[in-house]
Amino acid sequence: MTDTPTLTTPNDPGTAVRHADAAQDQGCAGHGAKSGREAEAGHAHGHGANRWVTSAHATLHCLSGCVIGEVAGLAIGVSLGWPVWATITLATVLAYISGFTLGLVPVMRQTGRTFVQAFKAIWLGEAISIGVMEIAMNSADVMVGGASAGSILEPAFLIGLAVAIPAGFLAAWPVNAWLLARDMKNCH
DSSP states (O other), X not given: OOSOOXXXXXXXXXXXXXXXXXXXXXXXXXXXXXXXXXXXXXXXXXXXXXXXXXXXXXXXXXHHHHHHHHXXXXXXXXXXXXXXXXXXXXXXXXXXXXXXXXXXXXXXXXHOOOHHHHHHHXXXXXXXXXXXHHHHHHHHHHHHTSTTOSSTTSHHHHHHHHHHHHHHHHHHHHHHXXXXXTTSSOOO
């Protein structure tokens, strides 16, 4: 047996659904179809290169959710002329909402869990990952002046996003590798 984590279905608590089997058709975070053996190898939460590849996929999935909320919050705050702290607060709240949504939906679909059951299964890993990502993204954006731009059409706003998004990925990637290795986060 591999060290792949198990997810228990709500209908039959004694039946374990291996994460690799649940992700067999979609691959990690929907990145291409994989055979059972490839999915198992790609979802090994142990050591080595596979952990870094798996964590990169998990980080990209998380980043996708965060960027949706982050960009929406920054665009709203900048367009309304809000102070930087208010803009960053809105961007962070929306990033958590969209990030959790993108984390919950695959878990609910793959395991048949309810919203509450899926939330309980992923909340800690997602909260840590999104938190690290948001600190890095907002810090980078503030440093280059994107959050204080006068308009979303100003180069500073776009440069802020261009710097913030890779910063969020690079900050969260090792954190997600650590979370995956300790089965605190799933690659959904």
